[in-house]
Amino acid sequence: MPIRSTLRKLRRGKEIVWLDVKTNIEEEDYPSNANMVKGLREYFEGTGDESALDIFEALLPQLTCKTKRCRQKEVKDLLQLLKAKDRLRIAKQCQKMLKSKGVGCLTCWVSILINTARILEPATIRLERASLQIFRILGRRIVLLFGLEPFVPSIAGFLCRPSQQGGHIG
């Protein structure tokens, strides 16, 4: 079973307990995170090669839209800055990434829109039916303009005072 689905199942079952810990990293030679620090430091100094960036390159294939927060664009931007060795902008990008909830790519946004539409659809249909019903009672026709909230008060005002406003909408 893939690790991600196993962890997801564990999370659903609330079987994971998280231990809050703090740590620091001191540069070391043997395989560890400390060794990654050494690689990055040598890369910035010009004594190491671009293989130090592999730790971020290796993350890219995993950063699909299926993950909770799509980080693909952010990591790509970070890699570009790393290749340019622009330390100030790297720090800013890192801070941005740590603050952000993840920047969605186009596919992400489309899926968010589709999911939102799925959630809103029944409510929209109900709202539409209710509005038509009200309008039938008032004996008028209306074209519902979804997403134009600023106009809603004026439409409501028009419906409430048809004789003063005069005419029809649509």
Place this chain on the structure above:
Amino acid sequence: MSDVEIVFYINEPCHAHQDKVAANRLTLDILNFIFEISERHPGRHDAERAQFLELREMLKPRAVILLEELEAGLGELYRNVVASFMVRLSAAVAALNIAEKSARLGFIDRLERTTVLMFIDDDIHLQNRDSLLSACNHIQEKNGVALGNVTLTNVCSSSSSMDAVLCWLMRVFFVVKKELNMCILTPRAASLKIIITRPQL
């Protein structure tokens, strides 16, 4: 806790710097003294000697202290510990000479569920002193796992002007890895049963 055993691994690469070798030997001497494996006192002055004696009185769990070269780092450590516990489990079952297969399986299952393996690095500082104990209870009662929610405080490289940016980069690396459920940092804890049946954890 009734039966706790601490296994200390001191990882020393083949060509380690002599300063690191000296530090490792001192660590080994101190641990051997504290856990009553050796009587040779490693304290260099009175205050140190008093401190080590106090720790010797305070810490009673059994300890195994190993100084090895772990070429593959943490991954190799996980592999070695699990393999060692499997051998011990097998020896414990064999020692009991249980003839009936179902009883033998039941005993193995009980041992696997009640044995909790907890991995923790020496540079990991727990935010809550009781968290390890509560994690252990959680694992035994709910058959769960304990993972570390790591906050990186600082990075110390040989070029101090780069420490800040390296720290930011490593923080991002940890956060993204955690979001992907790919982080293998300690602390990690689970029962032997989970480790055998779901080794991907």
